[in-house]
Amino acid sequence: MSKRPPDDGLPYRELAHTADVGVEIIAPTRAELFRRAALALADLLVEVSAVATNESRTVQINADDDVTLMHDFLSELLQLFSAEGFIWREVQVSESDHALGAIIRGEPFRLNHHELRREIKGVTYHQLSVERVNHEWRSLIIFDV
Amino acid sequence: MQLIRRSEWLWEIPQTGAMRVPGRIYANEQIIDEIRDDPCLSQVANVACLPGIVGYSLAMPDIHWGYGFPIGGVAAVDAEQGVISPGGVGYDINCGVRLARTGLEANFVQARIERLADALFQKIPAGVGSQGAIPGLSSQQLKLIVYEGAEWAVRNGYASQHDIEHTEEGGRLTGADPDRISERAYKRGAPQLGTLGSGNHFLEVSRVDQIYDAQVANALGLHQNQVTVLIHSGSRGLGHQTCDDYLKLIVKAMDRYGIKLPDRQLAAVPINSPEGQAYLGAMAAAANFAWCNRQLMMHLAEQAFMEALGVTPRELAFALIYDVCHNIAKFEQHVIDGKPVRVCVHRKGATRAYGPGNPAVPSSLRPFGQPVLIPGDMGRYSFVLVGLEAATEKTFGSSCHGAGRLMSRNAAKKDARGRDLVAELKERGVTIRAQSRSGIAEEMPAAYKDVAEVVEVMEAAGVTKRVARLRPLAVIKG
Numbered sequence: 001m002s003k004r005p006p007d008d009g010l011p012y013r014e015l016a017h018t019a020d021v022g023v024e025i026i027a028p029t030r031a032e033l034f035r036r037a038a039l040a041l042a043d044l045l046v047e048v049s050a051v052a053t054n055e056s057r058t059v060q061i062n063a064d065d066d067v068t069l070m071h072d073f074l075s076e077l078l079q080l081f082s083a084e085g086f087i088w089r090e091v092q093v094s095e096s097d098h099a100l101g102a103i104i105r106g107e108p109f110r111l112n113h114h115e116l117r118r119e120i121k122g123v124t125y126h127q128l129s130v131e132r133v134n135h136e137w138r139s140l141i142i143f144d145v
Numbered sequence: 146m147q148l149i150r151r152s153e154w155l156w157e158i159p160q161t162g163a164m165r166v167p168g169r170i171y172a173n174e175q176i177i178d179e180i181r182d183d184p185c186l187s188q189v190a191n192v193a194c195l196p197g198i199v200g201y202s203l204a205m206p207d208i209h210w211g212y213g214f215p216i217g218g219v220a221a222v223d224a225e226q227g228v229i230s231p232g233g234v235g236y237d238i239n240c241g242v243r244l245a246r247t248g249l250e251a252n253f254v255q256a257r258i259e260r261l262a263d264a265l266f267q268k269i270p271a272g273v274g275s276q277g278a279i280p281g282l283s284s285q286q287l288k289l290i291v292y293e294g295a296e297w298a299v300r301n302g303y304a305s306q307h308d309i310e311h312t313e314e315g316g317r318l319t320g321a322d323p324d325r326i327s328e329r330a331y332k333r334g335a336p337q338l339g340t341l342g343s344g345n346h347f348l349e350v351s352r353v354d355q356i357y358d359a360q361v362a363n364a365l366g367l368h369q370n371q372v373t374v375l376i377h378s379g380s381r382g383l384g385h386q387t388c389d390d391y392l393k394l395i396v397k398a399m400d401r402y403g404i405k406l407p408d409r410q411l412a413a414v415p416i417n418s419p420e421g422q423a424y425l426g427a428m429a430a431a432a433n434f435a436w437c438n439r440q441l442m443m444h445l446a447e448q449a450f451m452e453a454l455g456v457t458p459r460e461l462a463f464a465l466i467y468d469v470c471h472n473i474a475k476f477e478q479h480v481i482d483g484k485p486v487r488v489c490v491h492r493k494g495a496t497r498a499y500g501p502g503n504p505a506v507p508s509s510l511r512p513f514g515q516p517v518l519i520p521g522d523m524g525r526y527s528f529v530l531v532g533l534e535a536a537t538e539k540t541f542g543s544s545c546h547g548a549g550r551l552m553s554r555n556a557a558k559k560d561a562r563g564r565d566l567v568a569e570l571k572e573r574g575v576t577i578r579a580q581s582r583s584g585i586a587e588e589m590p591a592a593y594k595d596v597a598e599v600v601e602v603m604e605a606a607g608v609t610k611r612v613a614r615l616r617p618l619a620v621i622k623g
Contacts, residue, residue, distance in 0.1 A: 018209045018210040018552075019550050020211070020554075072393070083332040116343070118581065119273055119342055124232075126409075144236045144385075145343070
């Protein structure tokens with residue numbers, strides 16, 4: 001994957017994947033990594049600047065390893081958008097070794113109010129990684145679009 | 146990755162390491178040069194590690210980097226001893242293409258193209274955030290839809306018997322089990338029946354601009370300058386969620402069966418395991434949803450044509466030519482080393498291509514082979530092909546599915562910066578209506594290979610042959 005410079009102000013950088021959308025997320029802590037991943041997903045789906053934060057949802061995920069935790073967390077959020085029609089702009093994460101809880105703040109998605117960037121079909125396991133490198137946490141995620 | 150040239154059109158990845166069979170890629174020299182350092186070749190090798198795989202791990206000339214399987218990948222596994230891999234079908238179960246013909250000529254439609262494009266854009270819901278073609282579907286109705294597929298559309302006045310006969314598998318895959326679809330998947334899919342979706346999905350009004358085989362074109366009801374409608378979409382949220390549900394299950398179950406694979410996205414379980422059977426029941430149900438989805442969009446398109454152009458059903462003469470799926474796993478019989486073998490063929494971005502005489506081909510088309518529909522990009526052209534007899538031995542009865550991407554979505558957006566793609570396409574005679582500007586940029590013509598090159602490879606390899614070429618007049622993007 002060839003890397004592009006980070007886009008200003010975004011919690012992620014988009015990587016060049018031929019058919020789908022790949023992102024790299026870097027954060028100082030594990031909790032922040034998951035938080036940024038959640039914000040990245042919202043930003044890939046919708047132009048988030050128009051999203052209000054007057055409603056909230058909670059998400060709770062348990063998994064044996066961080067890769068599964070990331071996969072299941074983002075899949076849960078994708079389901080929140082695709083089935084419940086909820087889009088978010090703020091995320092608060094609390095974590096332990098094998099669990100993650102998140103409070104997601106946003107509002108119901110409306111086609112005439114929010115700009116839909118794309119639909120995302122799924123969070124793939126292909127090259128999915130979550131790792132600590134020196135003092136940073138990094139994750140690489142490829143979404144099927 | 147070591148590549149050995151087997152013929153002008155065929156390249157082989159030798160069997161090494163955990164590979165159970167060699168890999169084979171149908172491509173010309175230029176295509177191979179473009180992908181020589183691409184991850185898609187490792188993906189061909191990874192697929193070759195699936196337990197029970199027979200013959201070769203195959204790739205068509207529209208091969209590009211996917212997730213797990215390469216896009217354009219075909220893998221046949223022994224129906225008794227092999228495994229089923231949800232990632233080998235993909236999130237968009239039964240993503241596919243259908244082509245309908247009209248009784249209208251290009252000049253008539255071209256003169257009214259803006260009005261028609263508006264009507265189609267308004268009539269066909271994009272997807273998320275919009276209401277589906279049939280609002281308020283009950284869960285009982287949804288269960289019937291996934292069980293009956295396009296037959297449900299016939300019973301409810303959205304399709305004709307002719308349509309069913311001209312749909313792969315009659316628009317209904319047997320073995321569909323509505324109880325294997327999760328509540329979540331039903332919820333995600335309910336408002337999306339009869340919607341297009343984003344990404345590379347589209348509805349295109351085209352004109353026949355070249356005929357390569359007059360006899361077959363005639364049998365398909367195609368002639369020069371005739372207007373046709375091409376629809377590319379899949380099983381929408383219902384299929385996406387089904388893939389996700391079963392991937393999770395199968396990733397966990399895989400260890401119990403002692404299956405080790407180089408990519409978790411390839412996760413697979415034996416076909417004859419409870420998890421494998423459950424997935425196959427759910428996959429067939431999602432495939433049926435997709436056929437019903439494309440059928441409903443065709444119905445909406447017919448209405449839009451009549452309203453926008455003021456033509457009667459008789460003048461419009463809207464009829465399905467054929468509907469193919471290009472993300473699916475199916476049980477079929479093929480010839481391997483001269484012997485007939487029952488296999489489960491995974492096609493991930495590949496189209497079934499049965500030759501003349503195959504009983505699965507509608508009787509009126511049987512002497513000519515199964516129609517294979519290959520969309521190109523939105524600026525150039527698409528192709529109608531038919532399967533050739535040798536396809537069963539060479540590619541498990543499979544051909545390419547599209548042009549194949551050349552540029553990443555990011556690179557395409559960068560390339561489009563500062564350009565007015567809508568105006569550029571208009572200059573080329575193509576009217577565009579799209580939900581998102583970035584969607585047009587990501588799908589710009591230059592992001593794709595020239596589909597002509599792809600179909601030429603399949604023809605030279607003796608798998609499919611060209612019947613007609615279609616030029617876009619209007620493209621609707623979700």
